[in-house]
Amino acid sequence: MIIVMKRKADQQELDNVIERIESAGYKAHVSKGTDRTIIGAVGDERGKVALKHVETMPGVDKVVPILAPYKLASRETKEGNTVIKVGDVEIGGPKCVVMAGPCAVESEEQLMEAALVVKKAGASMLRGGAFKPRTSPYSFQGLGEEGLKILARTREKTGLPIVTEVMSSSDVELVESYADVLQVGARNVQNFVLLKKVGLAKKPVLLKRGMMTTLEELLMSAEYILASGNDQVMLCERGIRTFETAMRNTLDISAVPVLKDKTHLPVIVDPSHAIGQWKFVLPLAKAAVAVGADGLLIEVHPDPEHALCDGAQSLKPEKFYKLIDEIESIAKIVRKGYAQGYGAH
């Protein structure tokens, strides 16, 4: 950490700050400039009480943290990419993995129909919600355990691994007993009790960035899961909230290369939730593959107009087949240098 003193700070104020730094277990390196004195607090910022409160001491202008606050999620800890295996599927490897399906499991017929579309298109995993986080208490909240059972039966029939959301720490064991990948939703990205609990699970976790989450906070939430013992975490960009209202959320496409620079964890993009309108999902999916995403999460529904949830952003089957075709051509170009290029860092 760096402590910047005010221009008119006197020696006594400087001494007090140094004493405080040292009593917190850091070494103090003082550097006097033309205008200001700055003090480096040397020591691992993450293992000790933070020095943020030094900012309130007389004579102090500001405190600037130097180290990223996460460890296990950092590329400085692990240089190679984390590759997560779900059955035969590898997430974070040379292939850009497509996970698709309806927003919510509505019935056995609806899910099977969607699953067949997903499988026919050549996508790798089936997604669908049994527990649905809805803004309104009056909206459809999902089928619960019955939805999980339908997911499991559909996996048996199609061979597609299942990604589904867990909304509460008390449901983690239940969901884990049915799902292949546990999804933590955007609204729960800082539900720390839930993060600790999925950190104890044996299944991989797909962690969605919240609408208001900085990349650093997202990595800190991943750190909760990693620190609890589960090292199978993939991150998912799904749009952030900005001043722009022309689309549902603003897809932060830059998050993909920036995250891949900072962390070894795979990064997925969910264009459907970000944009909220099916007709823009295809160009955004292409952009996501081009920018280097390790996977896509796409909403597909056999009959979007009668969907109980998020129909406006769900693709019909024929649009989905077109999407898969186009992104595969792009993936061939951008991921060919995978072994030596960006993907492998």
Added chain:
Amino acid sequence: MIIVMKRKADQQELDNVIERIESAGYKAHVSKGTDRTIIGAVGDERGKVALKHVETMPGVDKVVPILAPYKLASRETKEGNTVIKVGDVEIGGPKCVVMAGPCAVESEEQLMEAALVVKKAGASMLRGGAFKPRTSPYSFQGLGEEGLKILARTREKTGLPIVTEVMSSSDVELVESYADVLQVGARNVQNFVLLKKVGLAKKPVLLKRGMMTTLEELLMSAEYILASGNDQVMLCERGIRTFETAMRNTLDISAVPVLKDKTHLPVIVDPSHAIGQWKFVLPLAKAAVAVGADGLLIEVHPDPEHALCDGAQSLKPEKFYKLIDEIESIAKIVRKGYAQGYGAH
């Protein structure tokens, strides 16, 4: 809901939309303009499946919702103000209520010292966290049930009612057995499982707005609690996340009068978390009272420089006494017309 057709939409497209609206249980009122045809979908938007997906139909330009999606929280449902009683304290009444205390319960001595300051200043309630939501898994996470016990013993000795946070649905009963008011934190504002659970509690709930929660979403989260049967909900503005980095968060002071216009629930302001630096807490607290807040949540610590949490924003006792003096003078001016004025709406 209003459906706006595209300029070149044809009769067939119009008929299809009308059919869809009517099959969803609404009546369709068609109105042909110079440029466009618009269709009013008449019926309670909140009781039926939303028509948002109509936006994807051929010929449709956009769908505009007309009604606020919340009912129980709305002033249209209840015109008078909700006044919440906690012992002798009335929140939402003529007095602006101050709830103060340290960010986290650290020890019996620390909490008692803080409580005596709160009581001496004439504030009404004691706040302090036993379960702490922290961005980093390596930060102090609170004393848990031991913290709740310290809170309860401090209440016995001082008579101050206790506000404390509950982070997980599985802890609601435990926290309720000790606390007078259950706080739901900003990061859990859309933890719907938790909202439903505190909706079953018999104690009032203080619901904090998330850093990126719209006022409508905040009211929808309150609606979850109200719809579960608990009508003792107070809302709390604590700063939102914007592009500005000169302060921790941007206190959305306008949220107070706008919320009081839309809802009958009391509105509290937490300037300490919003601004993150103690020296700006006093002017913001005065602004909050002046704008019409029903209460303040203030961080006070007997020794902020050694606090385990949020020391930079905690007031020392002497600053807190000054704050209480100044806000009382302002409250006398702005709340005098309470019975006939803004407060009473």
Added chain:
Amino acid sequence: MIIVMKRKADQQELDNVIERIESAGYKAHVSKGTDRTIIGAVGDERGKVALKHVETMPGVDKVVPILAPYKLASRETKEGNTVIKVGDVEIGGPKCVVMAGPCAVESEEQLMEAALVVKKAGASMLRGGAFKPRTSPYSFQGLGEEGLKILARTREKTGLPIVTEVMSSSDVELVESYADVLQVGARNVQNFVLLKKVGLAKKPVLLKRGMMTTLEELLMSAEYILASGNDQVMLCERGIRTFETAMRNTLDISAVPVLKDKTHLPVIVDPSHAIGQWKFVLPLAKAAVAVGADGLLIEVHPDPEHALCDGAQSLKPEKFYKLIDEIESIAKIVRKGYAQGYGAH
């Protein structure tokens, strides 16, 4: 426009609103619902005084505009794409056009060196600033007219058309006499005096979106230029300001397809300014092409480490050659269906 009445509005209030609507030259269509009465104000919202102030009348809940406020920029006015010709270069046509060069013109040598790189790579146009809008009055402000002369001489030697910024209405004629395309910068996107003035120019205008300009406002700014008589306008997404600080700005990649849906004007992307770090420019440029951008604006500098402006985001020549190669492969895939596909709408 739609006027939504309050639930308890009485007949007198309704009559007053109707009278106001009609006196403003609209027809009023009243539609009584279960819960509310809504009134459609029928007539061209753009030609008349807006009815926003009706919102302040007793009994009125809210006023909802229905029509987009721009006309000339809208696809409803012109369905085909606007294609802008600059010499042999077509912007908005089948090719994705690359405009590249240094942030600022520093000297004849520097610009020529950059221009040769741009030409060798096969890019189409040279960009470089003679007038530089800088946040600090102490930063390099550009060479002014001398910079324009250097640009013109470099064009003569290389044949590359020139894009350069005009910062003030009083400089429009000067800049127009040297440049092939007039750039209006992000900070001037709502400098209406400047917009009107470039609307009188005979050269095409590249209009950059501001850091906090909505797409609707961007289209309104384009409308100023179009309404002044200049129909050669291209829009440029260059990153918006959000809460995220991990990168300089957040590239709003979705703006491309959403704009192309609303307007016939070409849409360019500037990944260099958006992200602010050269190492992320390549993946973002690929994403921009994949999403359907009609062109790219890229910062290239022969010696970024000694650039007077924006060195951190400028590509070195070899990186730029690589970029051009990769985006051409992607362009071949995404723009092949140009004639019948997205680009042509």
Added chain:
Amino acid sequence: MIIVMKRKADQQELDNVIERIESAGYKAHVSKGTDRTIIGAVGDERGKVALKHVETMPGVDKVVPILAPYKLASRETKEGNTVIKVGDVEIGGPKCVVMAGPCAVESEEQLMEAALVVKKAGASMLRGGAFKPRTSPYSFQGLGEEGLKILARTREKTGLPIVTEVMSSSDVELVESYADVLQVGARNVQNFVLLKKVGLAKKPVLLKRGMMTTLEELLMSAEYILASGNDQVMLCERGIRTFETAMRNTLDISAVPVLKDKTHLPVIVDPSHAIGQWKFVLPLAKAAVAVGADGLLIEVHPDPEHALCDGAQSLKPEKFYKLIDEIESIAKIVRKGYAQGYGAH
């Protein structure tokens, strides 16, 4: 500036950075920590080429600026408050100054009627626009010089000094010849050509923060004016753009104390433009006074329902009289300690 090296940076990379720092005219102070080496670049960051581009050198993790980039606007340069005199009115002194009037000058009658209300209420200055920056080219753009003449005649009759906007550098002399205070609007806050030009004027400048402007950028824009020779600058907070759509903009009330901590310039608040609805102007005006604003800018219109501009947010006379009464009572409390307290810093 502080340069933080990557954990695995080697000695050669370190040496290269040191060489670069020194060749730019700074001294390098190297400090080796447990995890990282950091280098302090000692020297005035504002007088030299910034070192931001060092961030792109091999082995460098990040570059952290230490000094605020403004000088003349800083409290470190001038400790006492700047007090601006306009006739008998002092802005930045013990009194909270109210500047009020209609959004636009529409006619001599309308302005005189508004001026009489302003004067009767005891407010200090008259505001009104002759040049109006409007999002739409089809909206009323102001009366131009005729409006300036009306303003001047109204001043003669009432004695109220005049605040009015200048939109273009080429109009500065014209507007200066009529106005007492030159307003630079939110959309021109980074129109650097205009800033330099009003910096040459002899009249005080009211500089409005843009919807997207950070406080640091606002101070840099003030620095442009100060550096051009005009030291009579007052800043104005008028709401920023955030994700919240329940009000027009988000009034950043914290900006007032934070700015007053950083700068000696007076700070004004414009609640009318921030909130956009008259019924919320009163509580926000009270909050602005309570938080320590040196003045208020309020829209008042004799007949808001027929205003050509911003009628929805304009107060009627009787509401304005009430506002003045209430804020005076609050000002008495919060500004009484002016000489020794916050105001005087």
